[in-house]
Amino acid sequence: MPLGIANNCFLSLDGDLPDLSPDGHVLGAVDRVATGTYIVRPHAGRWSRAISAVALARELEAAGPAAMAAFAVDELAGLFGEAIRPRLGFIASSAWASDAFARGSYSFALPGHSGTARGSQRRSTTASILRARRARRTISRPRTAPSSPVSRDGRLLSPTTSEGKLDDRESQMTQH
Secondary structure, three states: OOEEOEEEEEEEEOOOOOOOOOOEEEEOOOOOOOOOEEEEOHHHOOEEEEEEEHHHHHHHHHHOHHHHHHHHHHHHHHHHOHHHHHHEEEEEEOOOOOOOOOOOOEEOOOOOOHHHHHHHHHHHHHHHHHHHHHHHHHHHOOOOOOOOOEOOOOOEOOOEOOOOOEOHHHHHHHHO
16 A cells, blocks of 8 residues: 655744744645645644645655755745744654655555555565564563563562562562
């Protein structure tokens, strides 16, 4: 199944913010497809979230986090005026297309193709999931002697703490 791309770029907002109402949502441009959508001051915070999708997301991801931030700052300055530019700072960004395990940020199927698309996605990811499970078991399995008082996942098999007192949480965990 094809995987879509929707990347995020998070920007800090410094200084007074009376001109930016909390929980604002704006579009970078309405006259072109290659634009971002912006959530300004979510939960009355001092930051903004820029979301780019599809071809623009791939282009900005390939160019790097600095290009993603510059694009967002340019669009926000076009919306709110040049005075906002120095108040914006890069925090972090996502890069879903280049993540070898994710390979995208959401899946979609063309109308009428969901059955075959889902089957191909299932087959392609099953092997990856099985490899990850095997690796997790190998890495997380402690090497303990057969007489060790520690379980496979590292818990003590005895419901007592190091001081010899009964620990209710540990007792409940070992009973299951």
